[in-house]
Amino acid sequence: MFIAEVANRMLEIKNITKKFGDKTALENLSFTIPEGSVFGLIGSNGSGKSTLLRIISGVFRADGGTAEIDGESTFENPGIKEKCFFISDYPYFYNNSTLDSMAAFYRDFYPSWDEAKFAKLCGIFPINKKDRIVNMSKGMQRQAALMIALSVCPKYILLDEIFDGLDPVVRQLIKKLIMELVSDNNTTVIIASHNLRELEDVCDHIGLIHKGGIVMEKDLDEAKLGIHRVQAVFENELGEGVFNDLEIVSIKKQGRMMTFTIKGDGPAIEQAIKAQNPVYMEMLPLTLEEVFISEMEAVGYDIDNILE
């Protein structure tokens, strides 16, 4: 019984397809997000990240497949939605609403609402509870939305471009609060963002979407370890096909210095390079942004292609 319950506590995307008219936004998308993880959803513009979040939160109905939380579909399922909070890329507030009135609105919808936490957050964030939210800046509105989301103490929190328009201090604060929520509440967090630098700090899992399909879905460390950059200088010109055994994503040459981006096991790559007797060789760590670019290049999404 206990094992079954634990196994059910996760978010499953099962063969989701979503079309907007003739355009397919998501096509047969499937992956699983385990409980308590912080999942970074990355992808090119228009890849379907926000659409996916809207399907998970029950705003959109999928044309095919289901988004299931704890084994149940989210669409038209208030019981499941009570465990889930979604902050869209442009959070909505009633025209005359204040933080206080919006809190009053959400309080009755979410049984897990924590009044003490709301009071605490009101002390942390520089927002007056009595001010009209629509008069606040974009960043302040986002903070207000996050204060409400954190006060709900949801089991699943879906954040779309949450770092947009926030100053560095608030970004740090938000990352800290998200981590607290995960550790205190075992909340599963899904963040869709182009700000890969911030995601790198908080995410433990990463999903890369492109043209409505999943390109990669991995543990972040695994993703970063699975791709390597090697800088090397060779005394002689390299012969044709010497690295045929390696999965080279890209090669850049600057004078005699060659920079390889290679997928695969680190020691095997190092051994293959060394076999060509480089005069200089160094394995460099990749940032998430570099992993993203590399992966996207692999599916044909690079600057050269865009300019063409």
Place this chain on the structure above:
Amino acid sequence: MTSTISSNNKHFSKLFKWAFRRNRAIMIVFSVLMLIGIVIDVQILTTIAYSRVVNNTDELGTLGYASIIIAQLGAIILSLISANHTFSFLHNKRSTDMFGAIPCKRSTLFFSHLLGGISAVALPFIIGSFIVMGLTCRSVPYFAIQLSMILFGLIGIAAVYSFTALISYCCGTTLDSTIITLSVNAIYIGVIGIFSYIMSSMIPGVNSDQIFNTPIVTLLTPFGFPFFLDYYVIGSQTTALWTTVIWTVLFTAGMVVSGCFAAKTRRAETAQNEFNIKWLPVAIKAGISVLAGLFGGAAAAPTGSGFSRMFVFAFWYILVGFGAFIIIHLIFSRGMKGKFLPSLLAYAGTTAAVLALTFGLTTGMGIDTYVPSPSNVSSITFGNDYGSSTYTYSDPENIKTITEIHKCITESIEKDSVRPYYIGFNNEYYYNTDEELYSSYGGKFEDLFPLSDNTSFDFTYNKKIGFTTKRVYGYRSKSFDYQKIEELLKKLYNSEEYKRLSNPLIWKEDAKLDGKSPSHANLAVIAYNDKTSSYMQASNIELKYDEQFVKGLMSAIKKDIIDDKEYYRIRSFNSAYYNSNSTLMREKYYVISIYYKDQRGNDTYDYSTGYNYTSRVEAIIPENYTNTLNYLRANGYGNALSAPVVFSNNYDDDYYYDDYYNNV
């Protein structure tokens, strides 16, 4: 399960309060307008209508009607504004995200917003209307009607709100939703109005009243619901009232159910974007093009002559209709971005259908010669729409007689071979055939058989399956078989049903009217004067008006009427008195009038008797009504009856009266 229901109820009440509070501004504005309106209504309308402050039951009651109708108008307009405001969250991507993600069912969201919004408009309406009732209602009949009108106002609010809500769910923007909500009302009533004008101006017998006085006009006009219902309840049109009440309730229920279904199936991504129901804008574009085309065509048609009017109509229909179609397409598509072909096909289809129908009507399409079979008819209202001689006949023999009369007319239309009809044809037909006609008795036909304005034949068939067919022939044709019509009318007017219908009070067991005893009774002697070729009232004698006498009098009149084998002549006596050109009736007759008075205060003054009265019942007594005349003689009025009344030109009018009074 219990927890889910409780949670749903909690969410409903929360959202209901939010929707109600969102409409606070509208509610305050409406409340203020209602209060100002009540004062203005009572003061201004009183001044305009009566030039004084009124304190009379009927005048106050009428003011109450006017005030409630104005309140209904305000409520309907505010329902449209409020519903668009309440459901505008569907037309904004950000708010759609919020409401889509909160843990409540879409149906709960729909019902809470619907009821919250309706309550915000209904509350000031109810309070204001009850204040009006308190100020203006002094008697039970007015109380019942005003209470009904308040109920109709509430039905109207619910209908408009639920209809607007449904359209909001079908649209991506508030602008589109507003355009469509208004368009559906305008298209439906506009197309019916213009088409009924076209038909009534083309086809003999078809009259626009027959459409506008039936509940058909209410079908897709929720904005008009309360006003149609008011019209029916004030006019005591019971069948139309109940039909419309049932329809408005069904319509509202249908809108609520459809709205709930639309809420559940709506694609949230249509917010700020496209229509959720793809065919809706196509249908509206086609509908507006039909309305505009009909308007343009019907307005331009009179510039042609004869049958060429039909081609003028078609040309302007296509021109104006296509112009309107393009404009509405540009509005819905925000330019020329939208798909043009489906809409164009819909436009082409409706244009072809409307033109085919209009040209088809030039043949009459059987409408001009249609007479319902008596076996399919439960009753017929026949006679004069505007006078007191219209009665509803349900005796099968009379139904047959009336359909025979109708056939005499349609056969003449068939015989005249006047087709093809065209717009405006009916008017020309009327003026070309208006000639004086004489009956077989030697007098003018209309003197003996007066119908509507002495000329027209009105038939309203109430079918057994519930529908109504109406034909009005506001003209006379030479080819009508008047001899046959005359015989049929005589048969109808000699029937017991006609006697019963035309003298309802005579058949009562007591002399009271609405529980009131008679206040006066009068006997007038009417004589024909050869010198002036007109009927005159020769005398007025006040009769006893105690209940016992009046009861006996009524009993005698009843017996005479039953025995009368030429009862149709009674119509002519009365008509001849008011018609100075009368040439047929040259007999002395009597008019017995019984007057009733109540305390309501809107009395009528009778110049010939000097009585103030509220209600009056009259019976025409010819010389062959021996029971009545003997009863009067037995009660001491023999002199008045037997006094010589001279029918010659030997006396001047003055002597005529003197002579009469000297003999009494």
